[in-house]
Amino acid sequence: MQAKIAEIFKSIQGEGIYQGREQVFVRFYGCNLKCQFCDTPLTHYEELRPEELLNRINIFGVDYHSLSLTGGEPLLQSDFLKETLPSVKKEGIKIYLETNGILHKELAEIIDYLDIIAMDFKLPSSTAMPAFWDEHKKFLRIALKKEVFVKAVICNNTHKEDIEKSINLIRYFRKDIPFVLQPEFSQMQDSGLKDVIWHYKHLASSYLKDVRVLAQLHKLQGVR
Ligand code: SF4
Known part of the structure; x- marks a missing residue:
């Protein structure tokens, strides 16, 4: 079995509650969504077998926080992950999944190998796509078997209703799941x-224990 992989590199995590941690990133090619703010244009890939990917990861040693499976959407290649992740775990490497939080059946197949899950809520007023609340609910239920936090991109036209639905979905499970509001980068100076993001931060903090506003650190620092 082979996976379509766009790039493998070491850098700092720029988003979410592990901002600033050093990670090795494996960026999987392809996505099941088309968010209007997508900043990951994937134009090329190489096909790697599990042992080839492991060799490429091993080049970076073990002196980093975790291996980030990112995309695109890594869970589109869950069969490959199922075959590869047991060997990564044997090396003692912590596995961090960055996902759009929709493919819950695929998540269930690999949850045992994951350590940290950074899942998105795709707010329809931010993405200009349909809502995925049912999928996010099923996904979060499974993700809670491990460490998980939720991230949502906020644009200047993000609706309050989407924030309220996010709050309700998180507190349905647990009030202490971290909820990260991430300003859409191209609108950062707006x-x-x-105003909108701090208003939503205060709203969410009335119901949830850990709400953070975090910009994309790697873009601010000009690194990939
Ligand atoms: S889920 Fe992520 S990679 Fe896929 S279109 Fe949306 S922003 Fe881009």
Whole structure:
């Protein structure tokens, strides 16, 4: 079995509650969504077998926080992950999954090998796509077997209703699941977005224990 992999590199995690941690990133090619703010144009890939990917990961040694499976959407290649992750675990490497939080059946197949799950809520008013609340609920239920946090991209046209639905979905399970509001990068200097995001931060903090506003650190620092 082979996977389509766009790039493998070492850098700092720029998003979410592990911002600033050093990771090795494996970026899987392809996505099941088309978010309007997508900043990951995937134009090329190479096909690697599990042992080839392991060799490429081993080049970086073991002196980093975790291996980030990112994309695109890594769970589109869950059969490959099922075959590969047991060997990665044997090396003692912590596995961090970055996902759009929709493919819950695929998550269930590999959850045992994961350590940390960074899942998105795709807010329809931010993505200009349909809502995925049912999928996110099923996904989060499985993800809670491991460490998980939720991240949502906030644009200046993000609706309050989507924030309220996010809050309700998280507190349905546990109030202490971290909820990260991430300003859409191209709108960062927009004063309207700043007002909106802090308003939503205060709203969410009325119901949840750990709500954070975090910009994309790697873009601010100009690293990939
Ligand atoms: S889920 Fe992520 S990679 Fe896929 S289209 Fe949306 S932003 Fe891009």
